[in-house]
Amino acid sequence: MTPTRQQPCGPTNLSRIPRAIDNGSLIIQDMLGVGAYGSVHRALDIHTGAMRAVKCLCSTGLNDQQRTFQRQEVELHARVSGHPNIATLHKVVEENDECLYMVMDCGAEGDLFYKITERGGFVGNDKAIKSIFGQIVDAVMHCHAKGVYHRDLKPENIILFGDSAKLVDFGLATTEPISTDFGCGSTFYLSPECQGGYVETAKSYDSALNDVWSLGVILINLVFGRNPWKQACTRDETFSAYVVNNDFLRTILPMSSEFNEIIKAVFCLNPRKRITLPELARRVQACHSLTTTTTVISMPSPAGVMAQAQAPLAAVSAEKA
Structure with a gap:
């Protein structure tokens, strides 16, 4: 992975990632990647059978500026979502005020x-x-x-x-x-x-x-x-x-x-x-x-x-x- 400067938020505490989110509708499976921003996991949507990529952003211990960055990522991705060459942001899930979960398309071919x-x-x-x-x-x-x-x-x-x-x-x-x-x-x-x-x-x-x-x-x-x-x-x-x-x-x-x-x-x-x-x-x-x-x-x-x-x-x- 090429080094990235000025990542806005600290890493996700992986021990806080639950087995399932969104009222149990998304089953978290293997981890696809981890870095300064948090972690990305593969998840199964039990209602549709579709595989999703779930980006987990830790919201615990962030200052106001970091929270603004985090919200901005969600807002800007949602603004451009829907284009065939941009991963669709299907939903954003917040649970227990600890983590923000961005539910997106999951590519089987990797990056x-x-x-x-x-x-x-x-x-x-x-x-x-x-x-x-x-x-x-x-x-x-x-x-x-x-x-x-x-x-x-x-x-x-x-x-x-x-x-x-x-x-x-x-x-x-x-x-x-x-x-x-x-x-x-x-x-x-x-x-x-x-x-x-x-x-x-x-x-x-x-x-x-x-x-x-x-x-x-x-x-x-x-x-x-x-x-x-x-x-x-x-x-x-x-x-x-x-x-x-x-x-x-x-x-x-x-x-x-x-x-x-x-x-x-x-x-x-x-x-x-x-x-x-x-x-x-x-x-x-x-x-x-x-x-x-x-x-x-x-x-x-x-x-x-x-x-x-x-x-x-x-x-x-x-x-x-």
Whole structure:
């Protein structure tokens, strides 16, 4: 799991998770994930037989600001729920003033991070990449149209349902088009301006354009199974090389010239000149070939120097947040 900054609430006390919630209608089963935000469990709806994902948010011991963050996550997810590429928030259950339970769609395929790192991913399959990425962009465009900016776009927050993808986790989302919450999100996916700027010091950043940058990193993840850099900042040698020469990534990754132009439009250091989401979606779908080869790309060993610089996703799995 990629490290996430500024998670609003403390972890759920797992001993407080009951065997069943919602008057016994949801039977809690195995845990799907746990982190700074709380925990996510698989649950059986005894009335419909459907499997649900239940996100358990601890409300005990929170200060007023943390409670506001918690309520905001529910409110913003509900606002964008219903889109085919966003996990439906079916209901919110509160019991004993201790935990808040968000009942959502449950994907049998797991998340996109698992697909990329453990199941071979999409490397070499342009058709599948275009389909999944197009769905992700559609979800983000829907969020932006509703005035919601995700701010934590990454493969772990995209759940797979067969050939469909659904966006989850609005714990860091905001309704502010212009934000001063610097460093909010996951390190590998942060835009330079979200970290205070690269070329010039930023006093704020555009929340929508920050999401666009994160989508560019996800696109690299899909095509090559790795990150372009560990962090878009001056301390990162690979990113610094890109700043000097924005064709640099093509020298270390087998991307086509057409795809390279798309990536440069996403990773534009001036956010005001960054590609729009509709244009990004259009150009990716129209790209004749994402890579310079039609065969599956053989990636360097994570132990290699370049592999370290490019932060392979498989290596990232060891960095649990």
